[in-house]
Amino acid sequence: MEDQEEQQDNTSDQNHKPQDLPQVLLLKPPPVLSFLTAHADSIQAILCSGAAPVTDDLLQLLPSVRLVVTASAGTNHIDLEACHRRGISVTNAGNVFSDDGADAAVGLLIDVLRKITASDRYVRQGLWVNKGDYPPGSKLRGKRVGIVGLGGIGLEIANRLEAFGCNVLYNSRKKKAHLSYPFYSDVRQLAANSDALIICCALTDQTRHMIDKDVFLALGKEGVIVNIGRGAIVDEKEMVRCLVHGEIAGAGLDVFENEPDVPKELFELDNVVLSPHRAVFTPESFMALRGISVAYAGSLFSEDDADIAVGLLIDVPRKISTGNRCSRLLFQLGGEKVGIVGLGSIGQEAAKGLEHDGCNILYNSRTKKSSVPYPCYSNACEVVANCEVLIICCELNDQTRHMISKEVLLALGKRGLIIDVGRGAVIDEEEMVRCLIDARRDRR
Numbered sequence: 103m104e105d106q107e108e109q110q111d112n113t114s115d116q117n118h119k120p121q122d123l124p125q126v127l128l129l130k131p132p133p134v135l136s137f138l139t140a141h142a143d144s145i146q147a148i149l150c151s152g153a154a155p156v157t158d159d160l161l162q163l164l165p166s167v168r169l170v171v172t173a174s175a176g177t178n179h180i181d182l183e184a185c186h187r188r189g190i191s192v193t194n195a196g197n198v199f200s201d202d203g204a205d206a207a208v209g210l211l212i213d214v215l216r217k218i219t220a221s222d223r224y225v226r227q228g229l230w231v232n233k234g235d236y237p238p239g240s241k242l243r244g245k246r247v248g249i250v251g252l253g254g255i256g257l258e259i260a261n262r263l264e265a266f267g268c269n270v271l272y273n274s275r276k277k278k279a280h281l282s283y284p285f286y287s288d289v290r291q292l293a294a295n296s297d298a299l300i301i302c303c304a305l306t307d308q309t310r311h312m313i314d315k316d317v318f319l320a321l322g323k324e325g326v327i328v329n330i331g332r333g334a335i336v337d338e339k340e341m342v343r344c345l346v347h348g349e350i351a352g353a354g355l356d357v358f359e360n361e362p363d364v365p366k367e368l369f370e371l372d373n374v375v376l377s378p379h380r381a382v383f384t385p386e387s388f389m390a391l392r393g394i395s396v397a398y399a400g401s402l403f404s405e406d407d408a409d410i411a412v413g414l415l416i417d418v419p420r421k422i423s424t425g426n427r428c429s430r431l432l433f434q435l436g437g438e439k440v441g442i443v444g445l446g447s448i449g450q451e452a453a454k455g456l457e458h459d460g461c462n463i464l465y466n467s468r469t470k471k472s473s474v475p476y477p478c479y480s481n482a483c484e485v486v487a488n489c490e491v492l493i494i495c496c497e498l499n500d501q502t503r504h505m506i507s508k509e510v511l512l513a514l515g516k517r518g519l520i521i522d523v524g525r526g527a528v529i530d531e532e533e534m535v536r537c538l539i540d541a542r543r544d545r546r
């Protein structure tokens with residue numbers, strides 16, 4: 103398989119043949135059972151969002167799945183225990199959504215405190231003219247804001263609130279030794295010491311309905327709650343009751359217990375800002391998400407491609423598949439100089455394996471990789487002038503088509519070996535065949 107990390111967006115699709123690609127199940131409602139009847143055995147990865155649960159029953163139908171990529175920060179829709187049991191890797195959006203989630207949380211907090219949405223309605227309804235000035239909002243600077251869940255999004259919220267002059271405190275599974283914000287292991291204590299609570303933790307068995315009546319009571323009549331985590335972290339009925347009875351001052355809510363159903367009582371309340379579970383979604387975060395999903399899938403499957411590259415390399419000199427008919431050319435891998443064309447995830451995996459076998463690695467890639475210690479050469483001719491074995495695992499594009507030309511093959515020389523796990527057309531195949539025949543004739 104071609105190395106995903108080495109691909110450029112505008113060239114990748116046209117060069118893939120469907121049979122080369124991992125079979126990925128794009129999991130979206132409605133149920134996919136009829137589709138699975140035909141394709142279940144071949145699906146190796148699932149790409150899903152929070153809207154489509156990945157259950158033990160579903161995984162039971164998909165014996166080849168090795169990876170679940172969810173396009174969300176939350177993983178509460180995935181049976182993680184079932185994945186673990188089946189040796190299936192699970193990846194989420196990582197920190198891709200941290201900025202957007204934090205912006206939305208702070209935006210909701212400012213909106214509730216400064217009554218932005220409510221005063222917008224006031225103006226639009228012509229009430230400013232008829233009823234006069236709208237009541238003032240409350241100041242953000244100086245507020246004590248308790249963040250529930252100090253992961254990637256929580257930390258970004260804390261950074262932003264510090265810049266706004268707020269005092270940040272937090273609750274998290276564990277105290278973060280490197281942070282100076284006051285830590286509260288008990289969320290009620292956190293609420294009792296906060297003017298606003300921002301919920302951005304994961305929904306788990308431990309956090310379901312964690313924000314309950316006692317927490318609202320501790321937050322008090324002046325307190326505001328913002329939830330961009332998951333609706334079910336909050337006891338929604340209790341929250342609605344507290345809002346209706348003025349037991350807390352307001353709420354900014356992006357998530358709800360039974361989406362898309364939102365408790366009707368909230369529609370009547372001017373101190374509540376509602377948003378349809380959009381906090382983290384921007385075109386920019388979707389683009390970034392696409393990049394990491396491809397990289398996750400690529401890195402998982404690249405291990406197999408790298409294994410094949412190394413396996414072929416061991417096979418050719420050791421003549422394993424030709425039954426050891428001729429022992430003249432047997433050599434050990436150790437000490438071999440191996441040039442890798444395309445040091446994406448497959449190339450790097452192959453390099454790791456070969457380094458372990460005592461090979462010296464050099465490479466050619468679109469850009470020099472500061473993360474690896476191997477010498478980088480700017481073109482394939484320079485690589486082959488310095489190695490005995492060439493592994494091709496770059497993408498096929500206009501620049502790499504027939505990059506392994508007659509000149510490169512001649513420079514690699516009659517004792518040179520070439521392993522191609524990228525694309526056939528990276529090599530000038532006719533020339534390669536001619537070189538192989540010539541070299542065999544000369545050896546006789």
Ligand SMILES: O=CC(=O)O
Nearest residue numbers: 173174175176382
């Ligand atoms: O809610 C959105 C997410 O979990 O990414």
